[in-house]
Amino acid sequence: MAKITFDGVTKRYPDGFEAVKDMSLEVEDGEFMILVGPSGCGKSTALRMVAGLEDISDGELTIGDEVVNQKAPRDRDIAMVFQNYALYPHMTVRDNMGFALKLHGVDKEEINKRVEDAAKILDLTEHLDRKPANLSGGQRQRVAMGRAIVRDPSAYLMDEPLSNLDAKLRVQMRTEVSRIQNRTDTTTIYVTHDQTEAMTLGDRVAVMRAGVLQQVDTPMELYNRPKNLFVAGFIGSPAMNFMPATVEGDTVKLPMVDVRLPEELRERVGTGGEDGSRELIAGIRPENFEDASLLGDDTRDRGASFKVTIDMIESLGSEIYAHFSVSSDKAIESDELRELAEDSGAGEVPGGGEAGDIVARLSPESQVKKGDEADIFIDASHIQLFDPSDGSSLTA
Amino acid sequence: MLDSARQRVLWGIGILVVLLYALIPVLWIASLSVKPVDKLTDRKFFSGEISFDNYQSIFKDDTFIAALVNSIGIALIATLISIVLAAMAAYALSRLDFAGKTVILSGALAVAMFPPISIVGSLFDMWRSIGLYDTWAGLIIPYMTFTLPLAIYTLSAFFREIPWELEQAAQVDGATPFQAFRKVIVPLAAPGVFTASILVFIFAWNDFIFANTLTSTDNARTVPAALAFFTGGSQFEQPIGAISAAAVVVTIPIIVMVLIFQRRIVAGLTAGAVKG
Numbered sequence: 001m002a003k004i005t006f007d008g009v010t011k012r013y014p015d016g017f018e019a020v021k022d023m024s025l026e027v028e029d030g031e032f033m034i035l036v037g038p039s040g041c042g043k044s045t046a047l048r049m050v051a052g053l054e055d056i057s058d059g060e061l062t063i064g065d066e067v068v069n070q071k072a073p074r075d076r077d078i079a080m081v082f083q084n085y086a087l088y089p090h091m092t093v094r095d096n097m098g099f100a101l102k103l104h105g106v107d108k109e110e111i112n113k114r115v116e117d118a119a120k121i122l123d124l125t126e127h128l129d130r131k132p133a134n135l136s137g138g139q140r141q142r143v144a145m146g147r148a149i150v151r152d153p154s155a156y157l158m159d160e161p162l163s164n165l166d167a168k169l170r171v172q173m174r175t176e177v178s179r180i181q182n183r184t185d186t187t188t189i190y191v192t193h194d195q196t197e198a199m200t201l202g203d204r205v206a207v208m209r210a211g212v213l214q215q216v217d218t219p220m221e222l223y224n225r226p227k228n229l230f231v232a233g234f235i236g237s238p239a240m241n242f243m244p245a246t247v248e249g250d251t252v253k254l255p256m257v258d259v260r261l262p263e264e265l266r267e268r269v270g271t272g273g274e275d276g277s278r279e280l281i282a283g284i285r286p287e288n289f290e291d292a293s294l295l296g297d298d299t300r301d302r303g304a305s306f307k308v309t310i311d312m313i314e315s316l317g318s319e320i321y322a323h324f325s326v327s328s329d330k331a332i333e334s335d336e337l338r339e340l341a342e343d344s345g346a347g348e349v350p351g352g353g354e355a356g357d358i359v360a361r362l363s364p365e366s367q368v369k370k371g372d373e374a375d376i377f378i379d380a381s382h383i384q385l386f387d388p389s390d391g392s393s394l395t396a
Numbered sequence: 397m398l399d400s401a402r403q404r405v406l407w408g409i410g411i412l413v414v415l416l417y418a419l420i421p422v423l424w425i426a427s428l429s430v431k432p433v434d435k436l437t438d439r440k441f442f443s444g445e446i447s448f449d450n451y452q453s454i455f456k457d458d459t460f461i462a463a464l465v466n467s468i469g470i471a472l473i474a475t476l477i478s479i480v481l482a483a484m485a486a487y488a489l490s491r492l493d494f495a496g497k498t499v500i501l502s503g504a505l506a507v508a509m510f511p512p513i514s515i516v517g518s519l520f521d522m523w524r525s526i527g528l529y530d531t532w533a534g535l536i537i538p539y540m541t542f543t544l545p546l547a548i549y550t551l552s553a554f555f556r557e558i559p560w561e562l563e564q565a566a567q568v569d570g571a572t573p574f575q576a577f578r579k580v581i582v583p584l585a586a587p588g589v590f591t592a593s594i595l596v597f598i599f600a601w602n603d604f605i606f607a608n609t610l611t612s613t614d615n616a617r618t619v620p621a622a623l624a625f626f627t628g629g630s631q632f633e634q635p636i637g638a639i640s641a642a643a644v645v646v647t648i649p650i651i652v653m654v655l656i657f658q659r660r661i662v663a664g665l666t667a668g669a670v671k672g
Contacts, residue, residue: 053564074570086561090583099579100569147569157568 002077002154002187003029004050008059011045011211019045021211022059027189032181034202035191037234038339042211043191044159050189051080051157064154074103079148083160085140087132087147093119094128097146118150121180138169142176149180155187162197174200195235199223207231209339229391230336232283232384238321241358242337244330245282245385252383254282255328257306259380269385269394280394281332283384286321289360291368292375303380311357313370320362322374327355336391422647429640436636450641460642462614463622467646470532470618471600474539478596479589481540482547487581489548490555501548508545512538516609523610530612538606543596550595554588555581590657598650619646 004027011020020042027033035043048054049061052073060067068076079100087096095102097118098111106114119125122142132140141161148156161177162170178201181188192198198205199219206216207230215227219235226232232240246253250266261269269278292305314321360376368374385394427441429450435443454460489497519538520529528534558581566576582589607621617625623642626635 051564051568053567072572073564073567074572078568080565080568082561082565084559084561086559086565088562088565088580099566103570103575147565151569 002064003027003062004155004187004189005062006046006059007062009046009049009056009061010058011042011049011054012057019211020049023211023213024059025206025213025216027187029187030185032178032188032190032201032203034198034205035189035208036193036195036198036205037208037214038342039193040210041208043193043208046208047157047159047189047191050076050155051078052076077154078157079151079153079155080157081144081148081159081161083163085132085144085164087140087143089132092129092131093124093135093143093146096132096143097150100147100151114150114152115146118146121149121183122146122176137165138173141165141173145177145180149184152184153186155189156181158188158190160192161190163192163194177201196237199235205235207234209234209336225393225395226384227393228336229281229283229334229386229393230340232386232393233337233340236285238286238359238361239340240283240285240384242281242283242332242386243326243356243358244328244332244388245280246277246330247280247385248277252280252282252385254378255326256308257304257378259304259378259383261383262302262381265381265383265385265395279330279388281334281386281388281391283386284378285382286359286361288379288382289322289362290377290379291362291366292377293367294363294365295377300377303378305375305377307373308376310368310370310372310374313368315364318364320364320366320368322360322362322366322368322376324358324360324374324376325355326358332388334388334391425640425643428636429644431637433637436634450637451645454638454642454645457638459614459622459625460619463617463619464645466532466614466616467601467618467620468649470535470539470616471597473532474536474543474600475593475597477536478540478543478547479593482544482551482592483585483589485544486548486551486555487577490552491560504545504548507541508549510542512542512603512605516605519606520609529610530615530617532616534610535603535606535616535618538610539600539603543599546599547592547596550592551585551588554585554591558584594653594657597653601646601650 006023006025009020009023010018012018023042023046025033035046037043045054049056050063052068052071052075056069061069063076063078088099091099094112094115097115101111101114115128116125119128122145124139124142124146127135127139127143132143135143141164144161148158158177162173165173174197177190181201190197190201199222202219204216205219205222207214207222209230215222215231217225222231222235226235229242233242243255245255247261247269251258251260269280292300308324308326310322310324312323314323362368383395386392387394424441427443428436430446430448431438431443432445432447432449435445488494489501515538523529523534528537562580562584563576566580567573571579601618602620603618604620607618608624611617611621619642623639626639626642
């Protein structure tokens with residue numbers, strides 16, 4: 001059991017590239033911390049620095065009460081699960097799981113007992129004497145997990161442990177990982193690029209972008225109060241819709257409709273220019289739209305409705321995703337949005353006279369069809385507004 | 397694969413042709429080696445009479461025994477040093493990124509491509525003046541210049557195949573770098589080490605040019621060179637039987653080595669280490 005602290009940790013490569021920039025983060029004892037971000041954001045590098053597989057260029061890394069910057073991986077008392085599992089192919093499952101204990105000079109009986117206990121938890125008992133080559137992907141993944149848990153280390157480090165599994169197995173193993181972490185109550189740092197994994201597994205989630213920590217919070221806080229455009233766009237699926245907006249007095253002018261802002265939002269946004277108007281980026285989550293025809297008048301008062309032609313319908317049974325396009329003359333310039341678009345293909349933003357795709361999540365009762373002109377409602381209390389100059393949220 | 401009888405027959409014929417082509421000279425030598433002296437020129441594969449006189453005579457011959465000892469010693473030492481050095485070099489070349497890596501690799505290749513015949517002349521003069529002529533070291537050193545690049549290339553190909561994560565996993569599991577190398581990397585690279593060892597050993601064992609040029613006595617003369625100096629029982633007797641017997645004897649270690657190690661040279665030993 002140990003607390004892991006990053007204090008201004010930086011990873012600089014010889015060519016000057018900084019993979020992790022001045023990262024400060026405290027992972028509490030027993031906490032399940034997720035590092036999430038698009039590929040190349042430095043999350044794996046950060047994890048490998050904790051493991052001791054990468055040198056730390058600057059800053060201090062503490063595990064427990066000890067600064068471990070200069071310690072070899074074997075002296076850090078951590079266990080790591082690799083993305084490709086890295087099982088020892090020449091050893092049986094039993095030897096794979098017992099390898100670390102053997103190196104630490106634990107006696108044979110104790111090793112056997114602990115390996116068998118772990119195998120029971122992971123449902124591997126009947127495979128203990130097989131070699132990794134003869135196991136399925138899911139079983140190999142469990143052996144990799146088993147290798148970590150038999151050691152009872154002070155922290156687990158997991159580097160995208162589920163990304164090589166197929167979708168169904170991934171969901172299953174996600175529950176498993178969560179159960180094991182709960183049971184052992186061991187500090188865990190878990191790296192993933194999948195925001196669903198991040199949201200479902202983590203006690204807290206740290207979102208990274210280009211080597212910089214963007215926001216560290218509980219999944220719900222990240223979802224409801226993202227600190228900037230990047231976090232807002234990265235967390236949530238389908239992603240948040242972004243569009244240029246102008247705030248004038250108590251109304252925000254969106255490309256499709258003007259919406260009256262609720263009191264508490266208006267205060268926080270403030271007024272910008274001399275004429276009292278301000279150019280902003282508005283973000284609306286798909287579920288903050290609704291088919292207006294399904295709503296009563298009292299609900300309708302909380303926002304505004306507009307008419308739009310539906311381009312496409314995706315029906316999932318429990319919900320309907322309606323796609324429609326909106327165009328705007330105003331342009332949005334944002335590196336964060338560009339990066340989001342590159343990473344997920346989403347985040348196509350209307351602006352500069354171009355149309356952008358907007359996704360709305362509608363109730364399954366909605367009768368909207370492709371090509372229909374529909375009446376769509378926006379919930380004003382959930383509109384998020386961002387400063388275009390630095391992407392920071394004005395509503396968080 | 398073999399989905400029709402026709403294909404099977406064609407394959408059978410092909411294999412038979414290759415086997416005959418490769419084995420007839422070997423069988424001929426073996427048959428010569430067991431013929432009595434007076435039947436040597438009877439042009440028969442099997443003369444009906446088997447005699448081990450030739451074998452007895454070569455093992456009574458001090459020159460041959462000395463040559464055999466030289467051959468075994470020199471080939472083993474050259475193999476051992478080459479493999480140890482090459483394993484370390486190949487490991488560094490496959491794992492580390494350092495300046496001049498490509499220069500070293502292409503340099504090694506260039507050395508290996510040098511025809512031996514073009515350097516024996518100058519080596520002969522050099523070895524005589526620095527006292528390496530007709531010594532074991534005098535043969536081991538030139539052998540290593542040719543076997544090292546070969547071994548480095550073979551081994552670095554094998555090391556590259558071993559996922560780096562395995563070593564890192566071992567380190568995180570609590571292994572020192574040396575333990576990780578010994579308990580994880582070496583067992584996985586074993587097929588590579590055996591392959592390289594066999595290639596190196598065969599090169600050293602079969603060499604004739606260096607052995608013939610750089611030796612003059614039983615001190616360091618190896619079997620392939622010694623065969624050339626065989627004489628018959630008398631000046632009028634052809635030593636063909638003895639040469640054949642010696643040729644068979646020197647072939648045996650190579651066959652034994654390949655048979656022992658081929659079982660270890662199995663592909664796919666690293667299968668299952670990592671996904672995909």
